[in-house]
Amino acid sequence: MDFHLDNLLALPNVTVSSCQQQEGFIFLQLDFISEGILCPHCQTYTDNLHLLVRNLSICGQGVFLKVPRRQFICPHCGKYPTEGLEGVENG
Secondary structure, rough: OOOOOOHHHHHOEEEEEEEEEEEEEEEEEEEEOOOOOEOOOOOHHHHHHEEEEEEEEEEOEEEEEOOOOEOOOOOOOOOEOOOOOOOOOOO
């Protein structure tokens, strides 16, 4: 059976780079696939350069997603957009 954690999470634009089990919890380290983002303020692409998200349980164990919080500087408008993770609410 070919099992991929990326398929299990079904989150777009990220891949699972590592998985650790610790004290009854599973920690999945996520990495973004893209190098940069479109600035939400001016729509200019930028790649100029950690968040812990609780997810559903797997096999009775709590799961946390370790998501890198990437903040960029837009060379066009000078704003600092932070990359979000589609399907996961901020806060």
